[in-house]
Amino acid sequence: MASLDSVSLAILLGAVLVMAGILSSLLALRFGAPLLLVFLVIGMLAGDSGPGQIQFDDVRTTYLVGSVALALILFDGGLKTRFASIRTVLAPSVVLATVGVLLTALITAPFAKYALDLNWTESLLVGAVVASTDAAAVFLLVHTQGLRLRPRVGATLEAESGTNDPFAIFLTLMLVEYISLGSSSAGHVLMEFLQEAVLGAVVGFFGGRLVVIALNQVALPQGLHAPFVTTGALVIFGGSQIMHASGFLAVYLAGIIIGNRPTRAHNSVVTFLDAATWLAQIVMFVLLGLLVSPSRLGASVLPAVAVALVLMLVARPLAVFVCLAPFRFNWRERIFIAWTGLRGAVAIFLASIPMLVGLSKAYLYFDVAFVVVIISLLLQGWTLAPAARKLHVALPRAERGPRRVELDLPGQLEQQLVGYPVQSKSLYFRRGLIPSWSKPTLVIRNENILTPTEADPIAPGDYIYLLAPPEKAESLDRFFVDMQPSTAPDPHLLGDFMVSGEHTLAELAEIYGVKVSEDEGKLTLADYFDVHLDRAPKEGAELALDEIVLVARSISGGRVNVVGLRLPEDEETPAPLTRWQALRRKLAELWTSVAGV
Known part of the structure; x- marks a missing residue:
């Protein structure tokens, strides 16, 4: 029986040590x-030179x-x-x-x-x-x-x-x-x-x-x-x-x-x-x-x-x-x-x-x-x-990840069900944005299960479940965390080929003649990146918009706040001049006129 007691004591002490380590991690995370x-310190304290006096070699x-x-x-x-x-x-x-x-x-x-x-x-x-x-x-x-x-x-x-x-x-x-x-x-x-x-x-x-x-x-x-x-x-x-x-x-x-x-x-x-x-x-x-x-x-x-x-x-x-x-x-x-x-x-x-x-x-x-x-x-x-x-x-890391629920769907590997609580300051609730590769499937409200159509409009406190590829599920997080306030873009970056991410696609279409649908025209450039990128936007990310390419130049609060425009090369239609190029042209014209006089 003594040998059995020693085994039980070893199990007890081992479990206590592991539990102490887990609980002490709260202090470690706090400080x-x-x-x-x-x-390591817990192991030392439990050893033969510490108060635990456990002989272990x-x-x-x-x-x-x-x-x-x-x-x-x-x-x-x-x-x-x-x-x-x-x-x-x-x-x-x-x-x-x-x-x-x-x-x-x-x-x-x-x-x-x-x-x-x-x-x-x-x-x-x-x-x-x-x-x-x-x-x-x-x-x-x-x-x-x-x-x-x-x-x-x-x-x-x-x-x-x-x-x-x-x-x-x-x-x-x-x-x-x-x-x-x-x-x-x-x-x-x-x-x-x-x-x-x-x-x-x-x-x-x-x-x-x-x-x-x-x-x-x-x-x-x-x-x-x-x-x-x-x-x-x-x-x-x-x-x-x-x-x-x-x-x-x-x-x-x-x-x-x-x-x-x-x-x-x-x-x-x-x-x-x-x-x-x-x-x-x-x-x-x-x-x-x-x-x-x-x-x-x-x-x-x-x-x-x-x-x-x-x-x-x-x-x-x-x-x-x-x-x-x-x-x-x-x-x-x-x-x-x-x-x-x-x-x-x-x-x-x-x-x-x-x-x-x-x-x-x-x-x-x-x-x-x-x-x-x-x-x-x-x-x-x-x-x-x-x-x-x-x-x-x-x-x-300004935002904490939302409470994400992921459920596998038997019989296939391409999609899974991903659930989130809807928060009042989230990108999804405030702008109605959702990536093109995900599909809202059901909504839980007051313990009732509803279809997205029945639950429309979605309210804070609802739980929404979406179909999404497993490898992209984590990318949905940014649509359900509280939006961080966007900082003002650096005015020195903004010119004919740099625009604020808060401009809409309709405004861009009016200036540069690109074709966008009526629904997409209401989206801001930052929204466009959120909807069509598989991952959270990073500096240098590119998206095509009709004949031009949008390039993320600056990120703030997890969103694009400065967008660069890469215009198509066309010999018959020269690209718009930057401010510096326009100023140099005006100075050259002024010098020519003065020299002529």
């Missing part, structure tokens, strides 16, 4: 503290839980990644995820060698352990601090964070193998890398396609689609690892394949994985905190702080600037990308590998990684929002 730091269990958690985190990240959004930044992201990780490790190694009194191989292992960024930490802090990164910067960080973990893991494993066996040629390392990368990509691609086929063809009972996809991800990860391929790369690519294909129960899969990933992170962070011994940290804390500062202020910035040199990033974007190289649980997880294989100085690697993560979260985490605003690479 901006990184959640990872909260969970099971590195194998920690590695197992960490592997599963990291696989789920990468799979979830891939599932939410739209390939169209990262396609334009794929090259710089891959360079950062490979060359950037290697450069970071190489630059950090000399400082680690002299600060920690290690040989060159051991110091390079320290650099490899802390070289990769943590996607979960970066984007959790971005969202909790109310930031919306500029598209190119956000997509680059997203793709880099998702793809640099496999390379850092490969680099760490190769160095651990070299230290353990004492010999490994450069050719062997290169062949190992190619094998893991190529096989991982192949397994991830075909594994993701097989999961999509099975998900759409097999008639699973309601509620089992999400667990099926989650276990499928773990099968892909485990199978890749057994084949000596990169399981982390495979599971990330599989997530991208599944997330960018039409599948059944897509929204329930995403929701389930969010919860599973969140729980896995909590358990992993608490276990990593339990492994930390504050009394052991005393001897290495000062050298570890020096390594952390060199990593953040020297190694990461140099690697980013070198890797992004061939690409068109301005200096503000490069500085911000360098500063957002947050270290998280991945670094501590990698540091547990030397402990697992029993390397000498293994606890030193672990302690250094722990100190680096703490300093990174404290210094970079709390300054992320001020840095983003100071460098003008992010805009405040």
Whole structure:
């Protein structure tokens, strides 16, 4: 019975620790503290050096839980990644995820060698352990601090964070193998890398396609689609690892394949994985905190702080600037990308590998990684929002998303039912706007179900359900949030080819002779972008209007407030002159007349 009681006690204590971590996240969100730091501290307090006095040194269990958690985190990240959004930044992201990780490790190694009194191989292992960024930490802090990164910067960080973990893991494993066996040629390392990368990509691609086929063809009972996809991800990860391929790369690519294909129960899969990933992170962070011994940290804390500062202020910035040199990033974007190289649980997880294989100085690697993560979260985490605003690479997230309900429709994959509460200040209620690819289907009012015709006019407090493609459902949000007041467009931008987004299509048709229908003539240019774009408008977005092209030049409150006009080239009918061109022509005519006199 004593053994049964010990098992029950372990379950109770584990559940209490996880619950404490979840509840403490409310304080972290309130005061901006990184959640990872909260969970690590809870694990430390519960450990043998804290008031909890829990004796825990099971590195194998920690590695197992960490592997599963990291696989789920990468799979979830891939599932939410739209390939169209990262396609334009794929090259710089891959360079950062490979060359950037290697450069970071190489630059950090000399400082680690002299600060920690290690040989060159051991110091390079320290650099490899802390070289990769943590996607979960970066984007959790971005969202909790109310930031919306500029598209190119956000997509680059997203793709880099998702793809640099496999390379850092490969680099760490190769160095651990070299230290353990004492010999490994450069050719062997290169062949190992190619094998893991190529096989991982192949397994991830075909594994993701097989999961999509099975998900759409097999008639699973309601509620089992999400667990099926989650276990499928773990099968892909485990199978890749057994084949000596990169399981982390495979599971990330599989997530991208599944997330960018039409599948059944897509929204329930995403929701389930969010919860599973969140729980896995909590358990992993608490276990990593339990492994930390504050009394052991005393001897290495000062050298570890020096390594952390060199990593953040020297190694990461140099690697980013070198890797992004061939690409068109301005200096503000490069500085911000360098500063957002947050270290998280991945670094501590990698540091547990030397402990697992029993390397000498293994606890030193672990302690250094722990100190680096703490300093990174404290210094970079709390300054992320001020840095983003100071460098003008992010805009405040002014609106909160509406409460969206998504329902899958059995028998087809092209449409789903999306529901929203109608708010009095929403774009839908105030202007009656709805995108052309969505279709209002039913309205719930005072617990009565009505058709859109029966419910006309729609009133605040109603719930409206629309048919929309699953991949575009999130784009409906902007029509049902409270409209932000539009700022006045910059008068210096407005000329013959720049107009305010509040002008109507009818006014534009009268000036430029384009043809618009009577109904569309009442729309403003900002409305026209909202109705016909698949996504929220961004600077540079284009829409054709008869023979001219409208170009979004400035965005305010999530809407277009300055529109550029690209007119057709016609030799017989010259395009209207800009104000500057007209002024120059008048000055030339005046000079001619004066000279003639």
